[in-house]
Amino acid sequence: MSVMADMSLSSGAIDFVDDARLIGLLEGDSPEPARVHDILAKSLAKQALTVEETATLLAADDPDQVEAVFETARRLKREVYGNRIVLFAPLYIGNLCVNDCRYCTFRATNTSVRRRTLSGAELRAQIEALEEKGHKRLILVFGEHPRYDAEFIADCVRTVYATKVGHGEIRRVNINAAPLDHEGYRIVHEAGIGTYQVFQETYHHDTYARWHPPGTRKADYLYRLDALSRAMEAGCDDIGLGALFGLYDWRFEVLGLVSHALHLQSRYGVGPHTISFPRLRRASGVDVDGRHLVGDYDFKRLIATLRVAVPYTGLILTAREESALRREVMDFGVSQIDAGSRIEIGGYTESGDAQCVQQQQFSLGDVRSLDVVMRELICDGYVPSFCTACYRLGRTGEHFMEFAIPGFIKRFCTPNALTTLMEYLVDYASAETRQAGERLVRDELGKLPDGEHKAELVRRLDRIRTSDQRDLYF
Numbered sequence: 001m002s003v004m005a006d007m008s009l010s011s012g013a014i015d016f017v018d019d020a021r022l023i024g025l026l027e028g029d030s031p032e033p034a035r036v037h038d039i040l041a042k043s044l045a046k047q048a049l050t051v052e053e054t055a056t057l058l059a060a061d062d063p064d065q066v067e068a069v070f071e072t073a074r075r076l077k078r079e080v081y082g083n084r085i086v087l088f089a090p091l092y093i094g095n096l097c098v099n100d101c102r103y104c105t106f107r108a109t110n111t112s113v114r115r116r117t118l119s120g121a122e123l124r125a126q127i128e129a130l131e132e133k134g135h136k137r138l139i140l141v142f143g144e145h146p147r148y149d150a151e152f153i154a155d156c157v158r159t160v161y162a163t164k165v166g167h168g169e170i171r172r173v174n175i176n177a178a179p180l181d182h183e184g185y186r187i188v189h190e191a192g193i194g195t196y197q198v199f200q201e202t203y204h205h206d207t208y209a210r211w212h213p214p215g216t217r218k219a220d221y222l223y224r225l226d227a228l229s230r231a232m233e234a235g236c237d238d239i240g241l242g243a244l245f246g247l248y249d250w251r252f253e254v255l256g257l258v259s260h261a262l263h264l265q266s267r268y269g270v271g272p273h274t275i276s277f278p279r280l281r282r283a284s285g286v287d288v289d290g291r292h293l294v295g296d297y298d299f300k301r302l303i304a305t306l307r308v309a310v311p312y313t314g315l316i317l318t319a320r321e322e323s324a325l326r327r328e329v330m331d332f333g334v335s336q337i338d339a340g341s342r343i344e345i346g347g348y349t350e351s352g353d354a355q356c357v358q359q360q361q362f363s364l365g366d367v368r369s370l371d372v373v374m375r376e377l378i379c380d381g382y383v384p385s386f387c388t389a390c391y392r393l394g395r396t397g398e399h400f401m402e403f404a405i406p407g408f409i410k411r412f413c414t415p416n417a418l419t420t421l422m423e424y425l426v427d428y429a430s431a432e433t434r435q436a437g438e439r440l441v442r443d444e445l446g447k448l449p450d451g452e453h454k455a456e457l458v459r460r461l462d463r464i465r466t467s468d469q470r471d472l473y474f
């Protein structure tokens with residue numbers, strides 16, 4: 001471990017990832033079933049796991065033990081979080097990039113990609129197109145480039161919030177961009193961002209050095225590892241971790257993510273809001289060495305293990321994955337997905353149905369429309385939600401509240417999911433989706449306890465159906 005006293009880092013910044021220790025933890029024998037049972041019981045009792053306990057679960061290769069982890073993840077999802085899935089869309093702002101990450105189409109040495117940054121008018125057109133489909137939550141994605149500094153990011157955020165069409169508006173803007181310094185995080189925080197995501201890509205030092213060539217900004221492992229600590233210190237306490245699965249042993253990366261979450265929790269009293277676990281995809285102009293690619297079974301294991309290990313953290317599953325797999329793993333504790341996504345710059349207005357792989361960072365596995373994904377979720381018994389209430393009412397740490405406060409979901413989450421779903425059904429849904437959605441709303445209302453709160457929810461749903469009133473959250 002090394003301690004740095006560098007002003008560009010967070011106070012007391014530390015490289016808390018000890019590769020040899022994590023690898024050692026993974027080398028243990030397959031654990032006794034009783035030990036696995038005890039660890040899973042701890043998670044079901046609403047306690048986060050230690051890195052050592054997580055490693056024990058990862059060492060449990062026996063199919064029955066893996067099934068026990070799957071079942072615990074499903075139970076946590078069902079019993080603790082309920083059946084809501086939050087929906088969002090990515091919006092790529094620009095693909096200029098000074099880095100040379102070997103897995104990414106946007107890397108500086110790739111001369112076959114057309115470099116482009118949305119102008120203000122183009123950005124507004126993308127936002128309007130997304131609003132007209134029914135989106136309420138976006139994540140803005142940027143390459144790393146001096147042009148995309150904190151002021152530029154903040155301007156984009158302000159433009160998103162200011163652009164409205166019909167009943168459409170974006171109520172939460174998350175960011176996936178390069179690490180900033182303290183001042184940069186203060187600037188984007190003031191613009192009203194939701195979550196700031198920075199993915200470490202790989203927590204394994206040598207692998208990190210191999211994929212991020214020396215001399216590039218991103219080559220500095222510690223500066224990136226420390227990014228979200230700086231964000232916390234600058235007042236952005238809503239942050240998202242991630243690793244790009246496929247660069248190194250997936251089990252190591254899970255331990256890296258859990259170490260990172262625990263580090264933030266112990267240092268700042270707040271863990272990450274979300275964890276993302278993108279799998280490496282084919283990408284134009286990229287030659288990926290497939291040694292550590294993660295198969296579907298291991299992908300399920302990693303999601304279920306994360307669900308069990310960090311129960312207060314939202315899990316994001318992206319449209320990189322094929323639709324059938326997305327449907328299957330939703331049950332393991334995923335809380336957010338993107339839908340109707342296009343990742344070409346300008347893709348929401350300029351692309352037809354086909355992906356233009358040369359112009360996007362990687363190829364997507366699920367390019368179905370928002371309406372089709374909504375209908376599938378509804379028919380599978382999930383409640384698609386566009387809720388942004390906690391964040392706007394200053395109720396930060398909503399996953400913690402969902403998890404820890406009895407009745408929180410019934411009082412806030414389900415009603416807000418239903419009002420935002422009703423907005424979608426009335427304003428944007430196809431007839432078939434509307435019909436399925438109205439049925440789901442009736443079923444969900446049937447599960448809520450009778451009383452004034454439910455009566456108020458029913459009144460609000462009716463107001464959305466019969467008037468122009470929107471955004472009626474609890």
Ligand code: SAM
Nearest residue numbers: 103104142143144177178199244280281283362
């Ligand atoms: N440029 C910023 C950065 O690197 O942090 C913003 C993020 S980049 C546009 C979004 C994420 O996409 C990266 O952090 C990486 O994990 C992921 N990514 C890059 N190439 C990928 C690929 N070939 N397949 C899947 N995900 C990829």
Ligand code: SF4
Nearest residue numbers: 097099101104107143
């Ligand atoms: Fe640039 Fe991000 Fe792609 Fe790396 S992953 S080349 S930093 S856009």
